[in-house]
Amino acid sequence: MNKLMGFLELKEMKLPSVPWKQYTGKENFEDRYLWTVRSAVYRGNDLNLPRSIGESSKVSKKFADQLLKEMNNNGIVIYYPYFIANKSGTLEVRSDKVIIEAVKDDLWNLVTYSEREVTIITDIDGNKSIIGNANFISNEELDSLSKHIPEIRKLFRNDLLQGKAALLEWSFAQSCNASKEPIGEKYLVFYEARTV
DSSP states (O other): OOHHHHHHHHHHSSSOBOOOEEEOSOOOOOTTSOEEEEEEESSSOOSSOOOEEEEOHHHHHHHHHHHHHHHTTSEEEEEEEOEEEEEEEEEEEOSSEEEEEEEESOTHHHHTTOOOSEEEEEETTOOEEEEEOTTSSOHHHHHHHHTTHHHHHHHTHHHHHTTOOEEEEEEEEEEEOTTOOEEEEEEEEEEEEEEO
């Protein structure tokens, strides 16, 4: 499953996910928000694709228009309101275990800079192994992530039977205004799903 399939799957899943929409060039970006613009290709390498994160409506619209032109019918451009990530990580669901990795703030700290606060590995019998700061993720946050594992196992059943894993990216986040000031309650959001 590539990034595009992951975006589409997330939209159909019963998981809290970003309210992304496909950008066609006709959409407007509201000034009261900052925006995230990403791309997904139909085929080929879909890692490290161009993206714009947390930019004004004007900058985001310009970036989206340019990206749409560059994609040239080889994929789609998506957009959604930017959010502030307080904690982020990956949730890897395998047939025999679940691995949660977490980092402070944005996921880029984990995937780009290899920073990590904690890794929690839970085997099929419920035995837990914790590497790093065991207090970084609260029990409530861990429960919030874990309650979605049965749904993920169900959705990725065939992949798991083939020895593959489902890898989801998540954040405990807050919405924000155009000045990057947090607004509203914190919430869990998934924003990418793929098989590995």
